[in-house]
Amino acid sequence: MSDILLVNTPIARTRPIADPDESVPPIGIGYIYTQLSRSGYQCQFVDANVGSMLPQDIVRLINEADAEYVGLNVFSSNLTIIRHIVESAEPRKKFLLGGPAVRFLVPEIKQWNPSGTITVVVGESELILPDILGGRVPLESVSPNVDVAVVSPDSRYYPSTINLPLDRAIFVNEPIRRRDLGVVESHIIASRGCQYDCAFCTAARSLGPETRARFRSYDSLAEEIEAIKARYPDTNCIRVLDDLYLRNANSIELAAKLFRQYGLRWRSMAHINTFHELPARWLGSIRDSGCRELFVGVESGNDETLKHIRKPFLAATAYSTVCRLIDAGIAVKCYFILGFPGETESAASDTIRLAHSLRDHAAIVGIPLRISAFRFRPYHGTSLYEELRSKGVAMTPIVSRADTTDDPDCNPYDCVSGVYAQYGEEILNSYMAEMERLAAPP
Ligand code: SF4
Structure with missing residues (x-):
């Protein structure tokens, strides 16, 4: 029985190719796992990249998991994959979405229709997550199924010092x-x-x-x-x-x-x-x-x-x-x-x-x-993304190039968007x- 399932999410919809130079352990999730474990929560971790898991494999994993919470990292480049996962999972899970750029993705995420609820954790999340799981953090509702918690630099959850413990037990690669x-x-x-x-x-x-x-x-x-x-x-x-x-x-x-x-x-x-x-x-x-x-x-x-x-x-x-x-x-x-x-x-x-x-x-x-x-590729929130947006340039979603080509040698971490x-x-x-x-x- 676990309290939370943490998933290092994939970039590609097709089966990723393992490349040891590109696939490094998800250190950020490691810090989250460490703080949750030290606070007494049982965490299950799955690295979908190392396990070559497809989005439907992750949906199946979530459906079979006994955890109440599911933590997923989300990026500009896998936004459509994460949307598919949270909208396809059947049991009413509490999804926690985070990642370095998630603050720029809230306008899109709040349009989603998850099977359960979503809390977007904006900012560095390892110190706030134990209190979110404990129900001790007031959340801001941005749509019927989506809440936001913000860790700004003046928050007591902001890691002013980053000399934090890291339990490497979950790293499989x-x-x-x-x-x-x-x-x-x-x-x-x-x-x-x-x-x-x-x-x-x-x-x-x-x-x-x-x-x-x-x-x-x-x-x-x-x-x-x-x-x-x-x-x-x-x-x-x-x-x-x-x-x-x-x-x-x-x-x-x-x-x-x-x-x-x-x-x-x-x-x-x-x-x-x-x-x-x-x-x-x-x-x-x-x-x-x-x-x-x-x-x-x-x-x-x-x-x-x-x-x-x-x-x-x-x-x-x-x-x-x-x-x-x-x-x-x-x-x-x-x-x-x-x-x-x-x-x-x-x-x-x-x-x-x-x-x-x-x-x-x-x-x-x-x-x-x-x-x-x-x-x-135009990552949400960056200056070049805003420049293109202000000029009215239509931006194509960022996807793994592995999803756009039959090339078996294609690096799945190489992402593409439109040509600008x-x-x-x-x-x-x-x-x-x-x-x-x-x-x-x-
Ligand atoms: S702002 Fe430039 S130097 Fe800093 S992390 Fe980004 S790419 Fe690297």
Whole structure:
């Protein structure tokens, strides 16, 4: 008998393809599970992505579950799937919907007709959920079957400190054996919120005080790494999933110290602005501390586009910074986006050229550089979404590309919407094909 069924929901309606590089444990749900368990609630957890579950499998699971509550994470990209689930489940369950972008989805969710009731939990939800299950939180009704609970920064449930406990017992895909990198990898989140303001991102600073950046302490991270080593003795690499871990020289020094202390290799997201003027000795310190790869969001090779999407650097800076990392012996994975609203063919060509130049430089130096490219999709609430809306542009729902193609190699986490650039779908597809060629191992 459980009180709540927590589901890490799928992005694709068709059977997802397991890709260990893309499918990471749902750390956010882990924090929720930990707080609910510590408050005495019995939680059942199912990871639909790792289990390759289809939406109808989840409906069946919910129908058979004895839990009164069902917690689902919802995104712009699986909104129609979650709607199908909550409207198809037969018993009158109490659905709890959450996720980083759910505050922008309330206008759509309140139109739904769930079999039971829905409470949308807006904001970081791990500290409020035990009291919601206990009936101690006043809810705002937004439609006959939909209520909202908001965790704003002035709420007593807001995690001002993010040094929170994490019980990893529910993670079924950790550690991940990365045979291509020769590592066994576990995952941590070292910060929440963001200090940057990218126009395509729901974590952007200007979207409200909820996205205020907060950082975990060195001791909290060390404690988590000790727990990982105790639970998964095979783990020899840590992947840091948040964008702000390496935000300045001080954070780099602490990262190098942390991973040296535990003799672990590591990979992390990183920002161009952290590195472009960083003295070379710091780059050497990152490499020597066991850093196996940095993930960098370059997004575009065109300065006008970078300005439009509020990336705070020029294409030349992105090029020189990634080259500095490569020259220092640090492998890099660069992320690009094609098809931004109003993007011209010339701007998209600049992006392809930049990706080529970076690949060429890395090949000469002999350090791995990986390329990953996505089609632009308008996430609810972001500046670019609002820009398109204000211009009256009809936006197509975001869906997994796996649901739109027979390609068996299609990554289900690669989502598509309409084409909002100045060029059409055929040209966008040709650019994406070119980026996929660059993404293929040399
Ligand atoms: S894309 Fe990354 S750097 Fe930009 S706002 Fe989002 S989290 Fe911050």
